Amino acid sequence: MRSVPQSVVEPASAQPEARRASDAVIAQPRRLMTYRAKEAAWAYLFLTPFFIGLVAFIVGPVVAAFAISFTSWDLLSPPVWIGLDNYREMAADSLFWTALGNTVYFTAVSVPLGLILALGLATLMNNKLPGIDLLRAIYFFPVTASIVAVSLLWAWMYTPNFGIINYMLSQVGLPAPSWLVDPKTAMPSIIIMSVWRGLGFNIVVFLAGLQSIPRDLHEAAQLDGAGEWNRFRKITLPLLTPTIFFATVMGLITSFQVFEQTYIMTQGGPGNATLTIVYDIFQNGFTFLRMGYASAMSFVLFAILFVITVIQVRLQTRWVHYA
Amino acid sequence: MHSAQTQRLTRHALIYLVLIAGAAVMIMPFLWMISTSFKDMGEVRAWPPTWLPQHLDLSNYHDIWQQYPMLLFLWNGFVIASLTTLGTLISCSLAGFALAQLNFPGRSLLFLVVLSTLLLPYQVRMVPIFIEMSKLGWIDSFKPLIVPAFFGSAYGIFLMRQFFLGIPKELKEAAILDGATPFGVFWNIFLPLSKPALTALGIVAFVTSWNDLLAPMIFISTFEKMPIALALSFFKGQGEALWPWLMAASVISMLPLVVAYLAAQRWFIEGMTFTGLKQ
Amino acid sequence: MTPVATEKLLHRPLDRRGLIKGSAAAAGALATARIRPARAQSPVTLRVAVYQEPARIDVQKAYIDAFQKAYPNIKIALESADFSTYYTKLNTNLAANRAPDVFMMSGAYFYSGAMRNTFKDLGPYVKQANIDLSKYFTETENSMYQGKLLAVPEELDILALAYNKDLFDEAGVAYPHGGWTWEDILDAATKLTRKTSDGRQTYGIYAVNNVQEMWGNLVKENGGSFLTPDKKQSAINTPEAIEAVQFAVDLIYKHKVSPTAQGVSSLPGYIESGGSPFITGLVAMKIQGQYELGVLLKQNKFKWDVVTMPKRKIQGGLAWTQAWVMWDKTQQPDAAWQFIEYMLSEAGNKVIGDTPNKGQCPPMKSVAYAPPYVAPPPDNMKAFLDGYEYRQSFEFHPAWLEYQAAYGKALDPVFAGDTSVPDGLNAAAAAANDILKRYQDFKP
Incomplete structure (x- = not known):
């Protein structure tokens, strides 16, 4: 998943916009830095509920299901590791x-x-x-x-x-x-x-x-x-x-x-x-x-x-x- | 001028023709369902089939209303679906806005992560989720059905992201330059513009929750806590007497949604004009 | 039959709900008098899970109410669902270690649970309560595992041949009786397959790809079996089994006395009757389980009755039980046992036997063989119980659902007329042997 290049999922047309935003503030490099950091911080804040939900309700069950896929498990007794069988x-x-x-x-x-x-x-x-x-x-x-x-x-x-x-x-x-x-x-x-x-x-x-x-x-x-x-x-x-x-x-x-x-x-x-x-x-x-x-x-x-x-x-x- | 008007009339007539023909196909099974819900078993089996019940017999409705706490089932469904919808709207509009309009490291990757959460069928996540909910002590309560919605659903986040991507970035940039915070931009500018999308998401979230079967089936055990969709599955077993009952119960379960849709639609349409937006 | 019961039976069609309440109350009072819960316990809540077809929900209500009256200190939290939902939910609950205290168990899942120590050993309880299990319809394959008693019967499920008297009368054919062979059935079916004077197409019998209500019985009565005696291999492609299934398929394509699967769903009223070809009134004979009686007794379009299963090389017919089990990790074994004990008691059995819905056969023989359960309707109700003597095993196994699903899938094209019987059964055996490979260590 890490190998997916940024541009793959970035809509092409979004890029000029991003550049324009930087143009606007290019005269003040320090404000640019702070603004960028600030916007990212806001973004993560907006996404906090999703992150919590991801960890609480999705990652756990998915990881568990993935681990289970390498076992023989009948739900009633503990799973037995069987590798790729x-x-x-x-x-x-x-x-x-x-x-x-x-x-x-x-x-x-x-x-x-x-x-x-x-x-x-x-x-x-x-x-x-x-x-x-x-x-x-x-x-x-x-x-x-x-x-x-x-x-x-x-x-x-x-x-x-x-x-x-x-x-x-x-x-x-x-x-x-x-x-x-x-x-x-x-x-x-x-x-x-x-x-x-x-x-x-x-x-x-x-x-x-x-x-x-x-x-x-x-x-x-x-x-x-x-x-x-x-x-x-x-x-x-x-x-x-x-x-x-x-x-x-x-x-x-x-x-x-x-x-x-x-x-x-x-x-x-x-x-x-x-x-x-x-x-x-x-x-x-x-x-x-x-x-x-x-x-x-x-x-x-x-x-x-x-x-x-x-x-x-x-x-x-x-x-x-x-x- | 005259020909333009004729042209417009023809156009409208064509639209009506297509839509009405389609609507006839769409509604046919329901007319059949509604008509069956008023029939007794003898007439249900009649051949050739009758579209209009010979006598308007309300006894199927009366019987299920008497034997099952239908009002309670409806109320349970309503509580679960409306809270789920509320949670979905809040969490998904926030996350969708961030993914569409804000720049931050890992944005594209995160979008893929959002989509990935949909790719594993619920049927295999079900047991781990159940174990988790049981550790939280949430079994046989509405919580496992409602709480996850407040943390966002991939469907909703994706929908809102697509929608927010359709709004020109200049709007945000101008406001930011005027000193607004991203939350201010979201709250004062983007949210008011997104009525159609929010309504669409609200409708979809409500209806999905209302009709969900698998999750209530494993999480809810007590009869009095069952939402209407789960209660409906009582009528699906064998036994001919249950057939008109199932149809009557289905009509009862559908009605609130149809009414709610008609109400939401009004809002939906009013929100449609982007008059404030001149390019 | 007590006079009270007789009177109530006569009133059955008029006031069903009232009757259930009445008999439940009576039985409850009886139970209080007889069992008399010894010490005043602090109230406990007992989770009890059952699968119930909607057609039998009244029976379930009756016995829970009766139990509540007899044991006011034990509050039953009932969890009920239809058969397939029930096991999805039960298995999920078991995986999360929060199963109900007492739950119903079908033979289809019994060994799966038994092998994994899911059920408490009921042997000591039964012994202490001095219960003689020979007085019940107890099947080893849904109660015993490696010498331990893990389940007690909840009901008997048993088959008989139902026939439509009106169709026999119209065609001038003599009614079947318990001594009929499958050849006699074929003869009658040939005469019963016809166009009636008012233009209805009727069929003699319904031969369907259904192990339980069709070909499984023929295989068994022909001396065949589903698995080899050691339970390690499929036996579905032996000559006995092939001959039996061939007979069933011939009813459709050679003798044309049965509709095809496609044809049966085309019978008017088929789906509305809950998928029961017999209830459409156009199929003269059909193997039916007592579990369908709740539905059959409600239909009033035609007169019908039942006789014991026809014989082939031997007399037979599949029979099996549903059972009660106690969860191995229950925190309330005493209350759980009190519930199970009540369900085994005469009082508990009478609640079941007295309900006009005869879909549930009480597990205690003396109650099942006595009126009102064994009395009409249908006129020859006792045919179901007469068949018990000839009952044949369903050959439950931890992989039962899986190997039976493989048989069913392999036989679909055979019953559709696209594949020969030997080819289909060889494929079925191969698929089942693949599944059974994983269970070579299984010892009942």
């Missing part, structure tokens, strides 16, 4: 690879789909039109419902011959898939339900981003005769990139950890068609009492996500626009 076993565990593949499948489809839909809808909703409040609220509904209820509700609607979904499809003469019971359509069914459920969160976040874009920029461009699409592409999209970056990073992290939907709707089945990594971890840790193995799997997941996140953070300098 868990990691070796994992490499040969076909179930783990299946779970990884399924998780990648879920993420690769649900994240882009969810983001594009949320971005498009949020843009449309960012208009002052009568009744738009209610429409916004409706898109937010799925987020407000308990995941247990929503998962059971969808399982019910997905029922092949007599579910409401296939009933409606049949009314308009479309073919009726078997949804959750067919290994081929089980994962797509989970994806549809997950996108439906998660959309509201991303819409709220995108709306917040859209609403912080200064109005006058749009007005000025409009006066210059820029069309709607051009304004979206040249003004809205660039100014929204920090939010899009946020939603992408978070989307990948949370989708890689998908759990509840498969836990409630399919228990990883049929066969292993919807077995995801975190479900596999949960099952090993709490059902099979193999917490050491479950921890080892988590750190492989951690490593994968870390690489993905660092790449995203590194690539943001190319496309994310900061003020």
Whole structure:
């Protein structure tokens, strides 16, 4: 982690600003020093709660989980050190690879789909039109419902011959898939339900981003005769990139950890068609009492996500626009 | 002028068309849920399905209200979620501001550390956290669910950082040159500007806490301390009589959030104009 | 049956809640009279954890209330959750060294806990209280570990064949009886699989990839087993097991008298019935556990009854127990034992036996075999208990959940018709042997 160069995570556009700040005070070198030290001191003060939380609630459990990954631990008796055995076993565990593949499948489809839909809808909703409040609220509904209820509700609607979904499809003469019971359509069914459920969160976040874009920029461009699409592409999209970056990073992290939907709707089945990594971890840790193995799997997941996140953070300098 | 107006009307009509079509898909499962919550078992099983219950039967609501302390469950959920939200807003706006606007050694590294805290699934941190909370004597209380929020969540810090990065640095620099402290800048300038982001974060934090299942499940044991989301899982077992109950209980659990969202939205929209900001 | 109980039984459908309260109070009074807690203790709080399906929550309420009346000095802090949540929580609590004083234990987890000294030896207590365990449904594989008594029965779980009388009548087929073989079942199922005059598609039976309520029973009745006798290897690919599973799969694809897994979830009312094909009223026969009675007795769409399990080479059917254990490190062993002792007492058993929800079979034989528990409904309720004589072991093992999960996964494609039975069972055995490698030292 130390080898990550400073510039990797520093937004490029932030640098000129920093330089300008120093320009302003360059005439008084002593004040510069004091000011810099002061600002850093303030920053650490602002971050104090996070540091305390980090040490109290995160570092401890993470270090513990890391240590556990080198042991055989059944939760009931003291852990036994077994070195790298868990990691070796994992490499040969076909179930783990299946779970990884399924998780990648879920993420690769649900994240882009969810983001594009949320971005498009949020843009449309960012208009002052009568009744738009209610429409916004409706898109937010799925987020407000308990995941247990929503998962059971969808399982019910997905029922092949007599579910409401296939009933409606049949009314308009479309073919009726078997949804959750067919290994081929089980994962797509989970994806549809997950996108439906998660959309509201991303819409709220995108709306917040859209609403912080200064109005006058749009007005000025409009006066210059820029069309709607051009304004979206040249003004809205660039100014929204920090939010899009946020939603992408978070989307990948949370989708890689998908759990509840498969836990409630399919228990990883049929066969292993919807077995995801975190479900596999949960099952090993709490059902099979193999917490050491479950921890080892988590750190492989951690490593994968870390690489993905660092790449995203590194690539943001190319496309994310900061003020 | 006339054609411009026609164009605007067409545009609005198109927006409505898309949004309403989408909203129909979004709301369909809920209409189904609400409709089921008023049905008796016989009608639940009817084929072809009926969208409107044949008679408005409130007995499912009445029954669960009688058999379970629903009000208490809602109150527990409310206490946990609102305190969690408060903690998240305070800690995340402070940390997000520091990461976005202040210069200090180790800033980029720290940002990665913040993100890293999200990368390990809760399911494996759960046991160490539980052991820690049990050493603190916090099991079967709201504390393990609320206190960590006051120390920041990576999601919230990241969101606020992204948002604060979108505000021009000149604002801060000008104020600093005028003699303001970084806290003064944060409090007097940045916080008022961040209403949309704070509202968004508040909504997300509240809803996430309200619907969280795994943490209350392991930390709360006493029936009377259960938040509504955990209580809902009682209805998920087998047994056909429970199906309309689950739907009714879900409607009860959703309603406060929908109302709160509508209220927050107003604030959200009012905060949207950056009129004070002329570039 | 006491006159009071008879009267209450008749009133069952009318006033369920009142009945529970009434019988609990009666039993509580009885308990006070009989057991009479000797010395006035200072009040203690006892943490008791149970898993309860919502359909059986009334039983649990009844016995806790009754215990509270009998022992006002022991305050029960009840922690209840559904089966899977329960073990997640219990295991987390055990890891943090703060487990409940008394908790329910399924055979699925018994050996895991027993091997790790999680449970207190109840032998001395049972001896001192002069309790004769042969009067209870006690299964070694959920009570004894290396010669020690670590758990006592909480309930018996046992299977019978449920059948839909209406469907039999409509098709003009004679009702099954306890002497039926699986071939008789197949004959009847063939006639029961049809389109009814009003256009419903009905099925004779439901063959599903479920060890407990389907193929596990066939394997056992065919002389097969899940593991080798020394518990070190899988036995799921022996000829006996292959033949048995083939019979189950043939019900779906060769004889077409059972819906597929896909087909069953397409039955109208399937999910709303809590995933019970039998309750949809479109499946004429289905193996059911007594634990489902709470739900089955509530349905009133069709007439139904039960008979003992059909036989193959031998008569059989899986049976197992749920048990009570005391946490090894409890600070209140006396109070904990008083609770367990009460649950073993006749009074405690009667509270369970008297509840109209028959989902929980009282562990004391004399109470289970007596009315009201053994009396109708369903008419032939005693079929469940008759089957006890032929019961077969679930072959619990510290890796039971894991090897059974491996069997289940390997059989999914077999029951979906994509893989042959021998191929599927060979894969199942290979996966299970991989798991069992880690348990070669296990001695029950």
